[in-house]
Structure formats: C-alpha cells, structure tokens
Amino acid sequence: xxxxxxxxxxxxxxxxxxxxxxxxxxxxxxxxxxxxxxxxxxxxxxxxxxxxxxxxxxxxxxxxxxxxxxxxxxxxxxxxxxxxxxxxxxxxxxxxxxxxxxxxxxxxxxxxxxxxxxxxxxxxxxxxxxxxxxxxxxxxxxxxxxxxxxxxxxxxxxxxxxxxxxxxxxxxxxxxxxxxxxxxxxxxxxxxxxxxxxxxxxxxxxxxxxxxxxxxxxxxxxxxxxxxxxxxxxxxxxxxxxxxxxxxxxxxxxxxxxxxxxxxxxxxxxxxxxxxxxxxxxxxxxxxxxxxxxxxxxxxxxxxxxxxxxxxxxxxxxxxxxxxxxxxxxxxxxxxxxxxxxxxxxxxxxxxxxxxxxxxxxxxxxxxxxxxxxxxxxxxxxxxxxxxxxxxxxxxxxxxxxxxxxxxxxxxxxxxxxxxxxxxxxxxxxxxxxxxxxxxxxxxxxxxxxxxxxxxxxxxxxxxxxxxxxxxxxxxxxxxxxxxxxxxxxxxxxxxxxxxxxxxxxxxxxxxxxxxxxxxxxxxxxxxxxxxxxxxxxxxxxxxxxxxxxxxxxxxxxxx
Numbered sequence: 001x002x003x004x005x006x007x008x009x010x011x012x013x014x015x016x017x018x019x020x021x022x023x024x025x026x027x028x029x030x031x032x033x034x035x036x037x038x039x040x041x042x043x044x045x046x047x048x049x050x051x052x053x054x055x056x057x058x059x060x061x062x063x064x065x066x067x068x069x070x071x072x073x074x075x076x077x078x079x080x081x082x083x084x085x086x087x088x089x090x091x092x093x094x095x096x097x098x099x100x101x102x103x104x105x106x107x108x109x110x111x112x113x114x115x116x117x118x119x120x121x122x123x124x125x126x127x128x129x130x131x132x133x134x135x136x137x138x139x140x141x142x143x144x145x146x147x148x149x150x151x152x153x154x155x156x157x158x159x160x161x162x163x164x165x166x167x168x169x170x171x172x173x174x175x176x177x178x179x180x181x182x183x184x185x186x187x188x189x190x191x192x193x194x195x196x197x198x199x200x201x202x203x204x205x206x207x208x209x210x211x212x213x214x215x216x217x218x219x220x221x222x223x224x225x226x227x228x229x230x231x232x233x234x235x236x237x238x239x240x241x242x243x244x245x246x247x248x249x250x251x252x253x254x255x256x257x258x259x260x261x262x263x264x265x266x267x268x269x270x271x272x273x274x275x276x277x278x279x280x281x282x283x284x285x286x287x288x289x290x291x292x293x294x295x296x297x298x299x300x301x302x303x304x305x306x307x308x309x310x311x312x313x314x315x316x317x318x319x320x321x322x323x324x325x326x327x328x329x330x331x332x333x334x335x336x337x338x339x340x341x342x343x344x345x346x347x348x349x350x351x352x353x354x355x356x357x358x359x360x361x362x363x364x365x366x367x368x369x370x371x372x373x374x375x376x377x378x379x380x381x382x383x384x385x386x387x388x389x390x391x392x393x394x395x396x397x398x399x400x401x402x403x404x405x406x407x408x409x410x411x412x413x414x415x416x417x418x419x420x421x422x423x424x425x426x427x428x429x430x431x432x433x434x435x436x437x438x439x440x441x442x443x444x445x446x447x448x449x450x451x452x453x454x455x456x457x458x459x460x461x462x463x464x465x466x467x468x469x470x471x472x473x474x475x476x477x478x479x480x481x482x483x484x485x486x487x488x489x490x491x492x493x494x495x496x497x498x499x500x501x502x503x504x505x506x507x508x509x510x511x512x513x514x515x516x517x518x519x520x521x522x523x524x525x526x527x528x529x530x531x532x533x534x535x536x537x538x539x540x541x542x543x544x545x546x547x548x549x550x551x552x553x554x555x556x557x558x559x560x
Contacts, residue, residue, distance in 0.1 A: 085124035095136040102139040105146040141182035148189040184223035191230035213249045225267035232274040251288040291396025295387040296411035303407040315354040315436040354434040357398030404440040416455035423462040442478045457498035464505040
C-alpha cells in the first residue's frame with residue numbers, strides 16, 4: 001500500500017533552502033488535494049477493466065466514466081506536480097509528485113482527464129518505471145494502471161511504449177507484490193483491445209502470467225486471471241494459452257471453494273467456456289474432471305416434477321436393495337442403506353456419485369436456484385441460444401440427464417448433443433449410464449420433433465461404443481425400438497445412419513436377438529443362415545456385423 005505523501009515526507013531541516021521551500025510548497029499543495037483511499041477495494045475490480053477507482057465510477061465491464069464528485073481546488077496545482085515529473089528535477093521531487101498524482105487519479109475519470117490535459121505527462125510517468133525508488137515505481141505503475149483504464153488514453157500509452165516497460169518490470173527476478181499487481185492490471189487493461197493482445201502473446205510475459213495464477217496474493221491471481229480471460233476472447237489465441245498450461249491451473253481455481261475466490265472462479269469459468277468451443281480443448285478440459293453444460297434458462301426448469309414418494313431407486317433405474325434384516329422399530333425404512341453385515345448391498349462408487357449428483361441437481365431445481373437469470377451474460381461473442389457453463393462431472397452429468405426430462409424442446413436437444421460430445425471415454429460413458437441417461441434417450445427416439453430425435457440418436461451413437469451401454473440398451477428394450485426406427489420409412493437419413501451404427505455395434509459385440517421382434521428375427525431366414533454359419537454352429541442366435549450391414553442396406557433400398 002502506498003502511504004500518504006504527507007506522512008511519508010522526510011524532515012525538512014537538513015535540506016538546502018531551495019529543496020526546503022519546495023517541500024513546504026509540496027505539502028501545502030497536497031493538503032488541498034482530495035483525500036482518497038490509497039488502495040481500491042478488491043471487490044470493486046472489474047472483469048475487463050483494472051482501474052483502482054472507488055465503486056460507482058462506472059458500470060462493470062465498461063470504460064471509466066466521469067465521476068459524480070466535484071473538482072477540488074487542488075486541481076489548480078496539477079500543472080506544478082506534472083512539471084515536477086520532469087527529468088531535470090530532483091529524484092525526491094519526482095517521487096513525491098508521482099505519488100501525489102497517483103492519489104489524485106483515484107478520484108475517477110474526471111481526475112484522470114485533468115492529469116492528461118498536460119501534453120507529454122504520460123511519457124514522464126513511463127520514465128519513472130525505471131526509477132531507483134520503489135515508491136516512485138509503484139506510484140508510476142498505479143497511475144499508469146488508472147490512465148489505461150480509460151479507452152482514449154490506452155492508445156497513447158501503447159504508442160509511448162508503456163506495454164514494453166511494464167512487461168520488462170514483470171520479467172525482473174525481484175518485484176514486490178504491489179508492483180506485480182499494478183503491472184498485471186495495466187496489462188489487463190491493454191488486453192481489452194483485440195489488436196494489442198497479440199503483443200502479449202508474442203512476448204515472454206505470457207508464461208509468467210500463467211505462473212502468477214499460483215501466487216498466494218489474491219489480487220495478483222485476479223489480475224492474471226483477468227488477462228487470460230481477455231486473451232481467450234480471441235480464438236486465435238487459444239493454442240498459445242493451452243500450450244502455456246492454463247487449463248489445469250484454471251480448473252484448479254474453478255474448484256476452489258473459498259469466498260475470496262469468487263472473482264477468480266468467474267474468470268476461470270469464462271476462460272474455460274471459451275476454450276471448450278474447440279473440440280480438442282474440450283476433451284482436455286473434460287479430462288480434468290469438468291463437463292460443459294448448456295444454459296437453457298431458469299424458466300425451462302419450472303417443468304421439472306419430482307417423483308412421488310416411493311421406495312427410492314438408483315439413477316439408472318435399479319432399485320435399492322432392501323435390508324434382509326429389517327429393524328424392529330423401522331430404522332431400515334427411514335435410513336436408506338442401513339444394513340448390518342451385508343457387504344453385498346453396498347453400491348459401487350459410480351452409483352454413489354450418480355446419487356450425489358442427482359440429489360444436488362434435483363434440490364437446486366426444486367428451490368429454483370439451478371440456473372440464475374443473469375448466468376452466461378459475460379460470454380461475449382455468443383448467441384443467447386448458445387450459452388454454456390462448466391460444472392464438475394458429477395454435477396454436470398446429473399444436470400444433463402435432468403434436462404432430458406424437461407418439456408422445452410430446445411433444452412432437450414442441447415442436452416442430448418452435450419451428452420454425445422461428452423462421451424469421449426469409458427469413464428464418461430459409464431457415468432451417463434449410471435445417471436440414467438440411456439432410457440430417456442431411447443424414449444426421445446419417438447419424440448415428435450425431428451431435431452430432438454436426431455440429437456438423441458447422436459448421443460446413443462457416441463454412447464454405444466461401450467459394451468456396457470449396448471447391454472443397457474437391450475435391457476431397457478431398446479433393440480426392438482431401434483429396429484422399428486430403422487424400418488420406419490419416415491426416419492430421416494441422418495438418424496437412420498446413427499441407428500444403423502448403434503445396431504452394428506450391438507450385434508458386433510454379441511447382443512442376442514432374443515430381444516428383437518419375432519417377425520424380424522425370422523424374416524429372410526435363408527439369408528441369415530448363410531451369413532451366420534459360425535454362430536449357428538455354437539448354438540447362439542447372434543447376428544454378425546456383415547449380416548447387419550446386408551440387412552440394413554436392403555431396408556434402405558426399400559425406402560429409396
């Protein structure tokens with residue numbers, strides 16, 4: 001924190017007469033300047049702008065506007081302080097002048113305009129970044145931070161070489177946390193304009209900015225996160241950010257639960273959502289344990305209806321086993337899972353995670369807090385109908401399954417496609433199975449809306465890579481439904497291709513035809529016998545992958 005100029009001024013008795021008079025005049029002018037806090041509140045920091053002003057100087061995410069306060073009589077002495085910044089003045093005079101101007105700049109846009117009315121003052125301020133005095137460097141960096149929070153002055157600062165000087169300060173081996181914060185916030189302001197973001201990426205400072213995400217100082221973390229959030233707004237920067245290792249650090253910050261990390265979590269979520277637009281980076285984010293979930297609007301969740309009270313089941317539909325040793329006073333009915341010496345009744349970890357996720361999301365939906373109305377407003381460059389959030393996989397999987405049961409067609413379609421996009425490995429596919437996604441997806445194949453049916457088919461296509469999913473499809477009666485869908489002449493071509501792929505996966509993995517309709521199982525027996533000689537020899541009624549392709553080609557030929 002920068003102390004007040006008057007409090008930090010040295011004694012005057014030992015100075016020469018001209019310096020003695022200068023100090024007295026200096027202090028006299030300082031008393032006329034408006035008293036402002038030496039450090040801005042952390043909570044008043046903006047996402048895009050990093051000016052250290054008092055709250056109310058401008059709306060969040062916009063350039064600082066004129067302050068509502070009136071100009072103090074101290075503004076008449078600004079010319080003197082700007083003149084004292086000159087290189088021909090004593091180093092201590094320059095230090096006191098820049099500290100006073102920094103304090104004055106905290107008054108907001110109007111105070112900054114009054115400082116910037118003197119030509120060449122920004123060059124003198126930048127020159128003080130090389131001062132031997134730590135206080136002078138910190139005050140110059142803070143003043144530059146406030147000046148660059150105003151749009152019309154950022155270009156002047158760039159043309160005067162401010163960005164290069166600030167970056168050189170960050171690259172020094174020894175730098176105080178206050179100086180680090182001021183420099184990062186200045187770069188944060190520069191990163192607002194897309195034309196200047198490439199300068200940050202092309203310099204060596206990007207790796208240091210990413211490293212500052214691990215700093216203990218919360219304000220340094222916020223400034224570094226704000227820079228990365230702005231850099232992520234340009235898709236061309238995503239490759240450099242990922243190579244610098246931002247994804248694991250952002251995921252770690254997003255999962256931090258401390259109250260002081262509220263701004264950092266918002267910045268990390270915004271950056272990850274932007275990076276997840278690329279399929280490859282989306283996979284990297286999911287490998288870190290996060291899932292991208294569409295924002296469907298709080299109104300869509302009003303259609304959610306909790307199941308009536310009954311003996312509960314796991315999310316995949318399987319019933320929770322009742323204890324074989326009921327309690328005398330009914331405790332086993334009240335406390336689910338209460339069992340004595342019954343190891344076989346303990347559910348596996350996947351089912352436990354599915355139950356936790358379902359309980360969390362259903363509770364949020366019942367109390368109306370599952371999705372806030374202003375959530376997603378910070379996602380610039382996205383259509384209102386194409387907004388997402390990032391959730392831990394336990395909650396993300398459960399929410400996607402919950403959306404499948406809503407009435408909003410657009411929400412259902414987004415959730416089904418999100419399930420398909422998230423089914424990148426066996427862990428995620430198993431998680432969706434345990435969360436109960438298979439049965440509602442099969443039911444959506446009979447939906448009246450064509451786009452919903454195609455989205456459900458896409459999700460099933462991605463899930464059917466797993467043998468356990470194929471078995472689950474058969475157990476839920478999906479084999480007959482899939483075959484009837486393929487035989488339906490009104491099935492769209494895109495959906496038909498995906499259904500054929502799912503059936504091919506199921507039959508190639510050895511799913512029995514017992515669940516198939518009897519008419520289809522005995523249709524064209526001669527062709528089936530020719531294509532399944534190896535299977536009939538073993539006594540199993542399994543249709544080979546080749547036979548499925550032949551049958552599907554014949555069915556498609558009928559449609560043409």
